[in-house]
Amino acid sequence: METKNTDANASEATTESTTLAQPVIDTPSEAEAPQNESTVQPQASQPSSTPWGVIITLFLLLIVAFASMAGGYYLYQQLQAQQAEAAKLNQKLQAALVEPNQRIASLEQQQGQFAASVESAMAQSLEQQTQLEERVSIIAQRNPNHWRAEEAKYLVRLAGQKLWLEKDPSTATSLLKAADERIKSMRDPSLMPLRKALSKDIAAVASVKNTDISGTVLTLDAIIDNLDKLPLNRAETHFSAEELADNQVSESLNDWQSNLAKSWQALIDDFVIIRKRTTDAAPLLEPDQQWYLVENTKNKLLQAQLALYRQDQVNYRNSIKLARKWIFEYFDLKDQQTIDTLATLDALETLKIQSVSIERFAASNMLNQLVTYGNLMTEETQ
Structure with missing residues (x-):
């Protein structure tokens, strides 16, 4: 602490001495001039640098x-x-x-x-x-034959299903006759127009030829299943008795020249054989072609079944004819199964498909009136 005080006093003394000495010195000597300049320059430059920095910063x-x-x-x-x-x-x-x-x-x-x-x-x-339900219920309660009319209506509807969907006119005729029996049992003279309409429908359905479509389809299915079992044609070489006799070698030693000629001819025939045929040659098929033949024949028979369901007479006959042609050309005609198949196809080809021209039963509207109102509506009430 004492050293710090002494240093401070010494610095104060030096500053006072310098401040007191400056006004006294007017013209320093040449020897002292450089020393005074070196001491005075730092003191003059230090106060001038601070204002410019502040100005630039501002x-x-x-x-x-x-x-x-x-x-x-x-x-x-x-x-x-x-x-x-x-x-x-x-x-x-x-x-x-x-x-x-x-x-x-x-x-x-x-x-x-x-x-x-x-x-x-x-x-x-x-x-x-x-209101309509109430009226129907009242009419049904008044008329005890309401359920018979309902049953007749159901039978006529079922007859239409058998005729147009299942192509069974015989069953449809039986159902229409049963409906007529139900109307007859009601014993109502006012229902004569209904019975006349039913008799007209029965006659129209009975005139339709009964084509056994389901039986024909089953027959075609049997033919399709047996196609894989039918034998195909094979080329057979038949020699006449004269050719066989000419080619035989005799056992006599005297015929050695002819035997030699026959042996030479047989040797030549093994290389090149030329024979004349008077009949058509049976076609030969490769294994893959045989498979295609059987499958195409099945496809034609399936097309015939589809034509039956669609009642397409032209496509049905064309499919049957083409299938029969392929079987006749490429299968063995000496086999009994092939013969039976061709006979069945010939019978199926003559089948006639008769389309149903009846679009609606004449008794349908009358039955609806009878079930709904309990009696037949006249033209004036309609």
Whole structure:
């Protein structure tokens, strides 16, 4: 602590001495001039450097502040422009949405009106239905033959199914006769028009030729299943008795020349054989071609079955003819199965498919009236 005080006192003394000595020295000597310049220059430059740095710093701060103010003003102007543009777009959008909103409102109003009209129509239909059910129940209670009429209607409907869907006119005729028996058992003279319509329908259905489609289809199925078992044609070489006698070698030694000639001829015949045939040669097929032949024949028979169900007489006969032609050309005609198959196809080819021209039974409307109202409606009431 004492050393620090002494140093401080010494520095104060030196400063006072220098400050007191400067006004006294007017013209220093040449020897002391360099020493005084070296001591005076640092003291003169130190106070002059500090104000310029502050000025430059303040100037830079002013520039930064001005730039930030200018940038903020520019951003403010851009924000104001964007807000103005957004306001214009919002106004345009609101103007554009006015017409769709009006249209939606009108559609909602129309939908409400339509729903109200539908509800009213449904209510009216339900009311009419309930009234009709009540009337039918009253009529059914009054008429004890109601269930017989229902049964006759069901039999006529079943006859139509047998005739148009199953192509069975004989069963349809039986069902129509059963329906006529139900109407007859009611013993009501007012139902004579209905019985006349039923008799007309029975005569029309009975005139339809009964084509046994199901039996024909089963016969074609049997032929298709047996096609793989039918033998195909094979080329056979038949030699006449004269050719065999000419080629035989005799056992006599005297015929050695002829035997030699026959042996030489047989040797030559092993290389080249030329024979004349007076009949058509049976075609030969490779194994893969045999498979295609059988499959194509099956396909034609399946097409014939489809034509039966569609009542297509032309395609049915063409398919049967083509299948029979292939069997006749490529299968063994000496085999009994092949012969039976060809005979069956010949019989099936003569089958006539008769289409049903009846579109609707004449008694259907009358039966509906009888079931619904309990009696036949006249033209005036209809």
